[in-house]
Structures are given as C-alpha cells and as structure tokens.
Amino acid sequence: MTLVQEQIEDIVTGVSISPKPEGLSAILQPGCAAAIWKRRPLSRFQTWIDGLEPDNLPKARITIPPGNVGDAVEKICDVCGTPDCAERNMLIDDASALAAIFNDILPTSHLQLRFDVVTTNACRKFHVDVVTARLVCTYRGSGTQYGLSTDGPEPIHVNTVPTGSAMLLRGKLWPEKPNSGLLHRSPPIEGTGETRLLLVLDPVTEPECSTAEVIVY
Ligand SMILES: [Fe+2]
Secondary structure, three states: HHHHHHHHEEOOOOOEEEEOOOHHHHHHHHOOOOOOOOOOOOOOHHHHHHHHHHHHHOOOOEEEEEHHHHHHHHHHHHHOHHHHHHHHHHHHHHHHHHHHHHHOOOOOOEEEEEEEEEOOOOOOEEEEOOOOOOEEEEEEOOOOOOEEOOOOOOOOOEEOOOOOOEEEEEEOOOOOOOOOOOOEEEOOOOOOOOOOOEEHHHHHHHOOOOOOOOOEO
C-alpha cells in the first residue's frame, strides 16, 4: 500500500492525516496546509507525563542543529528536574525523532526548539504563525485546535489534534500562495486546572548565535 493510499483526508480541506510519520511529508504537496501524524502514546508514557509536577516539565527555548535535539532535550530535562527514567528517555528520543523527520522533509541548518508549559489561554485567537513551517506536538493536555476560515476570523468547525500526535503546519512565510485559510489556536483551558506540555519546532535559516545556550524560562 502506498503512502498516499494510507492517508486519510480530514474533513478540513488541505489537512492530511496519516497513522505513519512519513505522512507528514504531505505538507510538500500543493494545497496541503497541514499534515498530522496521528498516534497514541504508550499508556505508561502518558501516565508518567500526566503525573509530573508542572515545575518538573521541560520548559525552555534553544536554537540548535536538528541532530543535537536529543542532547539538548536531555539537558533541558536535567535543568528542569524532570525525573530520569525510561519514560523521560522516550520523551527525549521522540523529540529527537520529530526533529529528524522535520529536517528530512524541510532541511534546515538549525531548528528553534521550544518546550512550553501552558496553563492559560495562550494564543487563544485563531491565527497563522509567522514562520515558514512549524511542527507542534502536545505531549500533555489538549492538542492544538484548527479549522478553515476564508472569510471570517473564526472557523465554524473546529477540530482538535489528538494528544501525542504531531502536526506540521505551513506558516505565513510558506512560498505557495494564496494561503489556504487554515487557522489554528491553543485550546482555551484557563480555569480548568489543566497543564499542557507543548513541543514546538521551527526552522531557522540564520541563527542569531551559534552557541547551544538553553534559555529556561
Ligand atoms: Fe500558532
């Protein structure tokens, strides 16, 4: 079975959903605004990450070559006090693998990696990011919401990326025009007590500095 046959068109035009990582390469196809690698993490991993104290979740920003993501995430986990265990290694390996997949699809000298811990309605307005492309994976909490709107600020139908799935989105700087009208936002969670952990990878063509300094915030 070919990759194309395995892809499932979402009800949102221009969003390709696949159960395999190779499906993320659909982002290169004309008219594809976003591609999702739909997956469900192992329950032991999900239980572990859901049970961590928010203060011990990795939270940082760093610009590094894609091949250095594993080492960088390990360092971030050390700084943030993320307990060293098999599940932590899964997280490190997964972030590293997502960076490698991203770099295979859209080769770049450096990536900006962010681990965001979110407890508010951050980025609650539907928008398109000012980047060429962005990979987002919500490891804990509700996933990114998305929908199509070509003539208004809000999509009528809103979909949610499953927790643990990876979404590769085109941004405003993607060369193909016009934009598809696909918008996304962080889910509104303020007041719910929910804590989200988000991995964000952006390609960086001209890194501001070549040092692998981890900014923990
Ligand atoms: Fe965004």
